[in-house]
Amino acid sequence: MTPASRPLVDRLKIKLEALGHGIFYLTLRLFGQLGAYLLLLPVITVYAATSRKIGRLTAPYLSRRFPATGRPGRWLAMTRNLIAFGQVLVDRAWLGISGGELRGEFIGYHRLEELVNRGKGVVLLTAHVGNWQTALARLDSLPTRVHALMHYDQEAAAKHYFDLSGGKRPFEIIDSEGPWGGMIEATAALQRGEVVTIMGDRLVKGSAVAVEFLGDRTRIPEAAYFLAGSVGAPVVVMFAAKTGRRSYQLRVWDSWYPHWENREQRGEACRNSGARFAKNLQEYLDEYPHQWYNFYDFWQQ
Numbered sequence: 330m331t332p333a334s335r336p337l338v339d340r341l342k343i344k345l346e347a348l349g350h351g352i353f354y355l356t357l358r359l360f361g362q363l364g365a366y367l368l369l370l371p372v373i374t375v376y377a378a379t380s381r382k383i384g385r386l387t388a389p390y391l392s393r394r395f396p397a398t399g400r401p402g403r404w405l406a407m408t409r410n411l412i413a414f415g416q417v418l419v420d421r422a423w424l425g426i427s428g429g430e431l432r433g434e435f436i437g438y439h440r441l442e443e444l445v446n447r448g449k450g451v452v453l454l455t456a457h458v459g460n461w462q463t464a465l466a467r468l469d470s471l472p473t474r475v476h477a478l479m480h481y482d483q484e485a486a487a488k489h490y491f492d493l494s495g496g497k498r499p500f501e502i503i504d505s506e507g508p509w510g511g512m513i514e515a516t517a518a519l520q521r522g523e524v525v526t527i528m529g530d531r532l533v534k535g536s537a538v539a540v541e542f543l544g545d546r547t548r549i550p551e552a553a554y555f556l557a558g559s560v561g562a563p564v565v566v567m568f569a570a571k572t573g574r575r576s577y578q579l580r581v582w583d584s585w586y587p588h589w590e591n592r593e594q595r596g597e598a599c600r601n602s603g604a605r606f607a608k609n610l611q612e613y614l615d616e617y618p619h620q621w622y623n624f625y626d627f628w629q630q
Contacts, residue, residue, distance in 0.1 A: 333582075334407040340529060344564075345353055350422070350528075352368075353369075353386075353419065353422065354416075354426060355369065355456075356368050357419070357422055357426050357427065357615065358362045358426060358427075358537050359416065361423070361427070362419065362429065362574070363364045363574070364418070364424065364577070365418060365419045365422075365525070365573070366419060366480050367461070368420060368471075369412065369415045369416065370412070370519065371604055372485045373408060373411045373412050373415055373479060374408065374417075375402065376411070376424050377408045377411055379408055383407070383624075384407065386624040386625055387407045387410060387624060389625070389627055389628055389629075390401075390543075390621050390623065390627060391403055391407055391576065392481060393543040393544055393613065393628075394406075394543060394618055394621070395546075395618075402533040404435050406618075406619065407517045409619045410619045410620075410621065412521070413468075413571065414622050415617045415620050416447040416571065417459075417460050417571060417622070420571070420609065421460075421462050421571075423552070424466075428560060428573070428576075430456055430575075431460075431463060431575050431576060431577050432575055432576045433463065433467075433572075433576055433577040433578060434578055434579070435467055435579045435580075436581065437567070437577065437578040437580055437581025437582075438470075438581070440565075440581055440584065441514070441565055441567070441581055442471065442472065444563050444565060444584060445471055445472060445473055445524060446472065446523075448522040449519075449522065449560070449561050449563070450520065450521070450522050450523055450524065450525070450527075450560060450562040451519075451524045451525070451562055451563055451565055452519070452525055452527060452554075452557040452562055452563070452564045452565070453468075453475075453524075453525065453526040453527070453567055454525055454527055454529040454553050454564055454565065454606060454621070455526060455527075455528060455529065455530075455566070455567055455568060455569075456487075456527060456528060456529055456530040456568065456610055457530055457531065457621075457623050458568055458570075458610070458613060458614070458617070458620050458621055458622060458623045459568055459569045459570040459571055459613075459617060459620045460528075460569045460571045460577050461528075461563070461568075461569055463525075463569045463577050463579060464567055464568070464569040464579055465477060465499065465500055465526065466499060467499075467525065467579055468476070468499055468500060468526070469499030471524060472524060473519075473523050473524060474501065474522045474523045474524070475499060475500040475501070475502065475525075475526065476500060476502070476503050476514070476515065476518045476523060476524065476526070477500045477501070477502055477527075478499050478503045478505055478511050478515050478525055478526070479502060479503070479504075479505055479524050479527075479528065480504070480505050480533075489571065490545075500526065500587040503515055503518070503525070505533075505594060510534070510552070511558065512552065516528075516559065516560060518555065519557075519560045519562045520560055520572030521558065522600055523543075525556070527550075527552065527553045528593060529549060529550060529553055529566075529610075530549060530550075530610065530627075531550070531623065531630065532548055532549055532550050533550075534606075535551070536551040536552070536597050537549060537551055537606075538551045538554075538600045538602075538603035539549055539600070539601075539603075540603045540604050540606075540607040541607065542607045542610070542611060542627075543611060543614075545628050546628070546630065547627055547628040547629075548612050548630060549603055549604065549606070549607065549630075551599050552604075553603035554587045554598065554599040554603065555587075555595070555599060557586070557587050557602075558584050558586075558587035558588060558589060558598055558599070560594065561586070563584050563586050564584065564585055564586070564587060564602060564606075565579070565581060565583075565584045565586065566583045566584070566605075566606055567579065567581050567582065568580060568582060568583045568607045568609075568610075569611045570616070570617045571620060580614065582608075582612070583605060583609050585602070585605065587599065587601075587602050601604055615620075
C-alpha cells in the first residue's frame with residue numbers, strides 16, 4: 330500500500346505520531362536523555378489518568394501479573410509499565426540521535442557463540458519485553474551474519490535507532506510480509522550457519538501452539554520451533570532488560586534443539602518448545618514485571 334492509498338484517518342494518525350515524536354526528538358537534541366525522561370513523566374501520567382482505552386489494553390496482563398492488587402495499585406502498575414515503555418522509546422531515539430551508549434553485560438554470550446560456531450545456524454528467540462533493540466545491537470560481535478525475521482514499517486514514526494543514526498544495521502531484515510512469511514529466506518540463512526532472530530510472543534498469522542502463561546492458556550507462534558527443527562538448528566532464548574538510566578542486562582535464558590522423527594513427534598516437540606519459551610518469559614517477568622510491552626489481550630490472540 331502506497332502512502333497516497335492509505336485511508337485519511339491512517340494518514341492523519343501517522344502525521345500526529347510523527348509530530349509527537351518530533352517534539353521528543355527536539356527535546357533530546359536540546360536537553361539529552363534526562364530531559365526527554367522528564368518530559369515523559371507528565372505526558373504518561375496524564376495519559377494514564379484520562380485514557381480508559383489504555384486501561385483496557387494493559388488490564389489483561391496486569392490483572393494476571395498482579396492479581397491481588399486493588400485499583401490504586403493497578404493504576405500505579407500501569408503507569409510504571411507505560412513509563413518503562415516510554416523510556417525504551419526515548420533510549421533508542423537518544424542512541425540514534427546522539428550516538429550515546431548504554432552500558433551493559435551480556436550473560437551467556439559464550440554459550441551463544443559456541444552454538445553459532447557449530448555451523449548449524451541458530452534461531453534466536455526474543456519477545457516484546459525490555460529493550461529488545463539493545464539485543465539486536467549487540468549481535469554484531471557474533472562470527473556470522475544475523476537476520477531479523479520481522480515486519481518492517483518504512484514509514485513508522487518510532488524509528489529503530491539504526492535508522493535515526495544513519496548507521497549500518499548489525500542485522501539484515503527478512504520481511505515477514507513476503508512470500509511464505511519469509512520462511513524460505515530464513516531457512517536458507519540457517520542452512521548457511523547464520524543466525525535468525527524471531528519474536529516468539531505475538532501471534533499475527535500462521536500456526537500456533539497452546540501454552541500456559543501467567544495462569545491462563547494462550548497461543549504463541551510455532552514458526553520458530555518448526556524452522557529450527559527442520560534444519561537441525563538450536564533455539565536460543567534471549568531477553569534484554571533495562572536495569573538503569575544507561576544500563577541494561579542482556580541474558581541467554583535457555584537453549585535446546587527441537588527434534589522429531591515423524592509428524593506426531595513434530596507437534597509434541599513444538600508444543601514442548603512453546604511451553605519452554607513461555608516458562609522463560611514468565612521467569613523474566615518475575616524479575617522485571619513492568620517491562621512487558623504487549624498492549625492488547627495476549628490471552629485472546
